Amino acid sequence: MKTITWKLHLKSSPETVFELLSTSEGRAKFWAEKADEENGMVHFVFPNGQTYGSKVLECIPNQTFCLDYFESLVKFHLEPSDNGGTDLTLINENVAEEEFHEVHAGWVSVLMNLKATADFQCDLRNHDPNKTWDQGYLDN
Numbered sequence: 001m002k003t004i005t006w007k008l009h010l011k012s013s014p015e016t017v018f019e020l021l022s023t024s025e026g027r028a029k030f031w032a033e034k035a036d037e038e039n040g041m042v043h044f045v046f047p048n049g050q051t052y053g054s055k056v057l058e059c060i061p062n063q064t065f066c067l068d069y070f071e072s073l074v075k076f077h078l079e080p081s082d083n084g085g086t087d088l089t090l091i092n093e094n095v096a097e098e099e100f101h102e103v104h105a106g107w108v109s110v111l112m113n114l115k116a117t118a119d120f121q122c123d124l125r126n127h128d129p130n131k132t133w134d135q136g137y138l139d140n
Contacts, residue, residue, distance in 0.1 A: 002100045004092040008111050011085040012118040014062040014078040020118055021065045021076050030117040031110055033127070042067060047125070047140050048132040071096075072103075088114075109138050 010017055020026035027035030027042070034045040042054040057073070058066040066075045073093040081087045090111060095103050113124045124139055132140040 001094045002097060004090070004095055004100070004104050004107060006090045006107055006111055008088045008090070008115060009081065009085060010088060010115055010118050011083070013084065014080050014086045017078055017086045017088060017114070017118055018062045018065065020114060022059055022061075029123060030113045030125075046132070047127060047129050048134050049129065070103075105138075106133065109133075109140070 020030060024034075024036045024042075027044075032044045032046050034043070036043050037056070040056045042056060044052045044054060046052075052070060054067040054069050056065075056067050058064055058075075062078060064075065064077055066073065068074075069092070072095050073091075075089075075091045075093075077089045077091070079087045079089075088111075090107060092103065092107065116122050116124045126137065126139045128137075131137040
């Protein structure tokens with residue numbers, strides 16, 4: 001098993017970033033087509049039709065959001081930066097060796113869309129079920 005770590009600087013406040021990560025509406029703006037939460041479970045629906053139920057493991061407002069994600073552990077840590085923005089650290093633990101390269105690259109796609117959404121109010125995804133990660137599209 002391997003661990004992925006990415007850091008991202010956003011000009012948006014920790015409150016804005018946390019809202020995108022921790023709410024159904026926020027996650028749907030940058031991560032999945034739908035990501036409704038009910039009773040501590042996030043029900044992800046992705047453009048290719050894949051679904052996954054993630055259990056929220058930790059949720060500290062404006063600081064930490066952790067969940068199980070495709071049989072791994074994902075932690076988002078937020079810290080206020082000197083310029084009023086946010087320094088985000090993503091840690092994805094227990095990634096299977098054979099999935100590491102795809103998951104590693106996939107987080108870049110997700111995190112850059114998070115930045116586009118938080119800082120520039122735009123969604124970089126194509127929302128086309130025929131043009132997904134499965135077909136080699138990174139803007140899925």
